[in-house]
Amino acid sequence: MWPEPAGKVAANPRLQPIDGMIQTIRRHPNGQGAMSKANLEARYREYIDCLNGRDWANLGRFVADDVRHNGRPLALDGYRSMLENDYEQIPDLRFEIEMLVADPPRLAARLRFDVTPEATFLGLPVNGRRVTFHENVFYEMESGRIREVWSIIDKRAIEAQLG
Amino acid sequence: MWPEPAGKVAANPRLQPIDGMIQTIRRHPNGQGAMSKANLEARYREYIDCLNGRDWANLGRFVADDVRHNGRPLALDGYRSMLENDYEQIPDLRFEIEMLVADPPRLAARLRFDVTPEATFLGLPVNGRRVTFHENVFYEMESGRIREVWSIIDKRAIEAQLG
Numbered sequence: 001m002w003p004e005p006a007g008k009v010a011a012n013p014r015l016q017p018i019d020g021m022i023q024t025i026r027r028h029p030n031g032q033g034a035m036s037k038a039n040l041e042a043r044y045r046e047y048i049d050c051l052n053g054r055d056w057a058n059l060g061r062f063v064a065d066d067v068r069h070n071g072r073p074l075a076l077d078g079y080r081s082m083l084e085n086d087y088e089q090i091p092d093l094r095f096e097i098e099m100l101v102a103d104p105p106r107l108a109a110r111l112r113f114d115v116t117p118e119a120t121f122l123g124l125p126v127n128g129r130r131v132t133f134h135e136n137v138f139y140e141m142e143s144g145r146i147r148e149v150w151s152i153i154d155k156r157a158i159e160a161q162l163g
Numbered sequence: 164m165w166p167e168p169a170g171k172v173a174a175n176p177r178l179q180p181i182d183g184m185i186q187t188i189r190r191h192p193n194g195q196g197a198m199s200k201a202n203l204e205a206r207y208r209e210y211i212d213c214l215n216g217r218d219w220a221n222l223g224r225f226v227a228d229d230v231r232h233n234g235r236p237l238a239l240d241g242y243r244s245m246l247e248n249d250y251e252q253i254p255d256l257r258f259e260i261e262m263l264v265a266d267p268p269r270l271a272a273r274l275r276f277d278v279t280p281e282a283t284f285l286g287l288p289v290n291g292r293r294v295t296f297h298e299n300v301f302y303e304m305e306s307g308r309i310r311e312v313w314s315i316i317d318k319r320a321i322e323a324q325l326g
Binding site: 037099101102103106107108110122123134135136137138150151152153154155156159 | 200262264265266269270271273285286297298299300301313314315316317318319322
C-alpha cells in the first residue's frame, strides 16, 4: 500500500457493512471496540487475506469509511483505489506477514514482498525485475476496523537490488 | 540508526553491564527475561534518552553484545559506531518517539526526526537543509536488552522535501 492515488477521491457515503460491527459488539459488550490482542491479530490476518484475495467487496469489513493513510484522508473508496492501483503496477503482488506486534487499539506489522513490478515503482525503473523488500507499518483500529495507517516502504532495499 | 558502518567491527569481548540483568531477574524470577509491557516501554524510553544524551558508556545497558541490525551482526561496538556516525552526519540529531506498540519480547516504534544533515544523507544531497521524516522500527529484546532491530527510514519523505 504505497502509491499516491491519482487524486483525492471524494467521500462516497455508503451503507456500512454491518457484520464486522456486530462481531465487534458481540466480543465487546461495552461497545468500546477495544479488541483483545488475539482478536486484533486474527482480524489483521483476515484483512491481509482480503488483500491477497483482491476481495474488494469485503474491504469495508476491515477498513473504516474515514480511513487515513500517511496523513491523507483517503476514505474507504480512496483506499480501495490505492490497492487496485498497487495490483495494476504489480500483477503478482502478495502481502506476507513477517512480524506482528499488537497492543490494542494499535498494531504494527513488518510485511515482506517478493514481487515483479511491471514498470517504474516508487519512481525506480524496476521494469519487470523481481525485487524483495519490506514495509514497516502501524495501524490504529476503531470498532474493529483500520482507522489510520502509517506506512514506510524500504525503497533503499529496492535501489540496492537495482544496482 | 541508518548508515552502514565503515566496516564490520570485530567483536570486542567485554564485561557485561550487570545492573540491567539484575533488574530483569528481579522483575522476572523465572529468569526468562520476559519483561512486562510497561517495563519494556519504560526501558525503551530510557534507551532513547541514552541515544539523545550520546551516553555511549551506558549503551550496553540497553543493547546486547551480539545485536543485529537489519540482518547485519553489528555487535555492540558496531552499533555504537553506527550511532556515532549518525551524530557526525547529523549534529542536531534527536530521536523523538511518536508511537510505541509493545508486546514483549517485541516492540515497534515510530520515531520522528526534525534535523539538519550536513552533507549527503541516505545518498541524498541534503547539504544542511532541515528535513523532517520518520523511522518505523521493530525491536526484539532478550534479557531486557535489544537483540535485533529491523528499521526502515522514510527516504521518500526526504526526497519530496528536497524537491
